[in-house]
Amino acid sequence: MANVVQDPRSHPQAFLCDFSKPNPYYKFRKQDVAFVYGSHWKQRYFVKRGNQYYALPVQWDIVHHVWLKYHPGLGEDWWVPYYPDDPMKRPTGPLCDGCHSVNYNITTETVTEWNVGCERCHGPGSEHIRVPWKQGSIVNPARLDFVRANDVCIQCHSQLRPLSNPIHGIYYDWAVGYQPGDRLSDYVRLEDHQLGVNNFFYWPDGSAHKNREQGNDFVTSVMYVHGVTCFSCHDPHGSENDNLLIKPGSAMCLECHGPRSPNGPRGETLEAHTHHPPGSPGSDCIACHMPQIATEIGTFRVHSHTFRFISPALTMKYGIPNPCTSCHKNKSNEWALEQLGKWQNESPWRFER
Numbered sequence: 001m002a003n004v005v006q007d008p009r010s011h012p013q014a015f016l017c018d019f020s021k022p023n024p025y026y027k028f029r030k031q032d033v034a035f036v037y038g039s040h041w042k043q044r045y046f047v048k049r050g051n052q053y054y055a056l057p058v059q060w061d062i063v064h065h066v067w068l069k070y071h072p073g074l075g076e077d078w079w080v081p082y083y084p085d086d087p088m089k090r091p092t093g094p095l096c097d098g099c100h101s102v103n104y105n106i107t108t109e110t111v112t113e114w115n116v117g118c119e120r121c122h123g124p125g126s127e128h129i130r131v132p133w134k135q136g137s138i139v140n141p142a143r144l145d146f147v148r149a150n151d152v153c154i155q156c157h158s159q160l161r162p163l164s165n166p167i168h169g170i171y172y173d174w175a176v177g178y179q180p181g182d183r184l185s186d187y188v189r190l191e192d193h194q195l196g197v198n199n200f201f202y203w204p205d206g207s208a209h210k211n212r213e214q215g216n217d218f219v220t221s222v223m224y225v226h227g228v229t230c231f232s233c234h235d236p237h238g239s240e241n242d243n244l245l246i247k248p249g250s251a252m253c254l255e256c257h258g259p260r261s262p263n264g265p266r267g268e269t270l271e272a273h274t275h276h277p278p279g280s281p282g283s284d285c286i287a288c289h290m291p292q293i294a295t296e297i298g299t300f301r302v303h304s305h306t307f308r309f310i311s312p313a314l315t316m317k318y319g320i321p322n323p324c325t326s327c328h329k330n331k332s333n334e335w336a337l338e339q340l341g342k343w344q345n346e347s348p349w350r351f352e353r
């Protein structure tokens, strides 16, 4: 997990934006910026006033190289009604820093370290440094039960609200008080959803509509209740593969899946399951089971983590994008549904809804 938060005075190269591109939203100078925030998909710019930082109302889309507005409005982040409209009255302490630092202290408004340090996943380290040989002096997520293990990642990778809000009159958007090894549900609830409703957070079937909802998605998956964790597929300490995957792309899936695996998919060969030639884009597990439907920034979307196959019938009824016509862009949903009807090894009933 790279350095999202960087001080541009010590890291001048941290600015990924192009100041010569048109920016009708908010003009600022490099020297005004106390922190640049983001390195993969989007970058935001913070100024400091007193103890607190504030995000400027503009962001850089790293993928498309354009400036975009940044100002959460009503119907977007849940906390908007609890804060003034003025960006300089929306401090990052309660709204952001709890997930982008180590030990954000809500009383002193200070951190011990910026970005995702060891302690965010392993708990406080001082006891471990004092008696490193002592079992349990540090949390190893791999030794936790599946709920607590996944909670280590879900504390940051989800859309949630603390149960204790407001705390001393302030609304927080992160899991205040949670430590690895705890049950996260004692501190927060995941953003609620009603089936059929399409909103900022969810598609009508409850799939993530927005980025940073891997946790909201994954807890609905059959894999989750079978003990698979985020770190079954991702190595949080770093990897040569995109997105910290332990094995690249679909090779990750084939670690546990295959035609003769009790985990499925059923059928004699993978081709019988995918109905596409081996090695072609349509045979890629991720393309059909993790379509890019969660909005990160602008038109760029990240992968669904429910692992559910979304039928074209759901697109017709509810407008949720399905993997078939997201790739076969010139074909209709009716066409895709008709093709699926010919797949004799799958149940047609399940494609109806």
Ligand code: HEC
Residues within 6 Å of the ligand: 001, 116, 117, 118, 119, 120, 121, 122, 140, 141, 142, 231, 235, 236, 237
């Ligand atoms: C984003 C979460 C995360 C961060 C940050 C993180 N770790 Fe880990 N660490 C894990 C998980 C999950 C495991 C267990 C799964 C695994 O081995 O990959 C683990 C396992 C380990 C292990 C192996 C323990 C064993 O018994 O095999 C060591 C050692 C370790 N981490 C050290 C560190 C150090 C040092 C840092 C900081 C530089 C760090 N980790 C940062 C999540 C994290």
Ligand code: HEC
Residues within 6 Å of the ligand: 001, 002, 003, 004, 038, 039, 040, 041, 098, 099, 100, 101, 115, 116, 120, 121, 141, 152, 153, 154, 155, 156, 157, 230, 231, 234, 235, 236, 242, 243, 244, 245
């Ligand atoms: C303290 C908050 C926090 C925790 C805990 C955390 N993450 Fe992250 N994670 C982040 C942030 C912030 C980024 C964005 C990194 C960037 O843009 O460089 C990120 C990025 C990622 C990425 C993708 C981008 C990349 O860096 O290549 C993966 C995959 C990921 N995290 C997996 C995990 C897993 C698995 C765990 C649990 C073991 C975990 N994270 C725990 C905050 C967290």
Ligand code: HEC
Residues within 6 Å of the ligand: 004, 037, 038, 039, 040, 041, 042, 043, 044, 055, 092, 095, 096, 097, 098, 099, 100, 155, 156, 157, 158, 160, 173, 174, 175, 211, 212, 213, 302
């Ligand atoms: C509940 C935890 C949480 C909160 C609160 C949070 N973030 Fe993040 N943030 C993450 C995680 C996890 C990621 C990486 C995964 C993703 O974006 O889907 C991320 C990614 C980012 C990125 C993009 C990183 C990149 O490399 O492109 C930026 C910029 C960012 N956050 C800024 C903010 C700002 C500004 C706020 C407050 C308004 C905020 N975050 C609040 C957890 C959080």
Ligand code: HEC
Residues within 6 Å of the ligand: 150, 153, 154, 157, 214, 215, 218, 223, 228, 229, 230, 231, 232, 233, 234, 242, 243, 245, 249, 252, 286, 290, 301, 302, 303, 304, 305
């Ligand atoms: C079964 C494997 C698997 C599990 C479990 C899993 N992921 Fe992923 N994740 C992937 C794959 C595959 C990608 C897409 C990688 C690619 O195509 O580059 C991905 C992408 C991501 C990304 C980058 C944004 C995106 O979607 O492109 C983040 C962040 C992430 N996962 C976090 C998590 C977290 C947090 C959990 C647990 C709540 C989790 N993942 C569980 C396989 C998994």
Ligand code: HEC
Residues within 6 Å of the ligand: 221, 222, 223, 226, 228, 232, 233, 250, 252, 253, 254, 255, 256, 257, 262, 263, 264, 285, 286, 289, 290, 307, 308, 309
């Ligand atoms: C660590 C092992 C592991 C990995 C890696 C893994 N899976 Fe799974 N998967 C499982 C298990 C276990 C089940 C439950 C099987 C059963 O029903 O008994 C499962 C079930 C599934 C299901 C059926 C879910 C349902 O709703 O019926 C799908 C689809 C799936 N996995 C897709 C994937 C994809 C796509 C990848 C790669 C991104 C992947 N899996 C990687 C272990 C894994």
Ligand code: HEC
Residues within 6 Å of the ligand: 250, 253, 254, 257, 258, 263, 264, 265, 266, 270, 273, 274, 275, 276, 282, 283, 284, 285, 286, 287, 288, 289, 309, 346, 347, 350
């Ligand atoms: C062209 C699209 C497509 C591709 C590619 C694809 N699947 Fe599927 N998969 C489906 C459909 C459709 C279903 C049935 C969904 C249902 O009935 O709800 C399914 C169901 C599954 C199931 C659950 C049922 C069973 O047969 O056990 C698993 C597990 C699974 N797929 C794993 C994978 C893996 C692993 C890969 C990569 C090798 C993969 N799939 C590639 C479309 C695809």
Ligand code: HEC
Residues within 6 Å of the ligand: 276, 277, 280, 281, 282, 283, 287, 288, 323, 324, 325, 327, 328, 336, 337, 339, 340
């Ligand atoms: C990631 C891209 C991708 C996805 C997802 C995908 N396909 Fe394909 N599909 C292709 C490509 C590429 C071909 C041409 C393959 C070849 O012959 O090499 C193809 C071929 C086909 C064909 C035969 C040729 C034709 O156009 O009549 C059918 C039918 C088909 N796909 C249906 C589906 C259905 C149904 C789904 C959803 C379950 C789906 N595809 C998902 C890329 C995709």
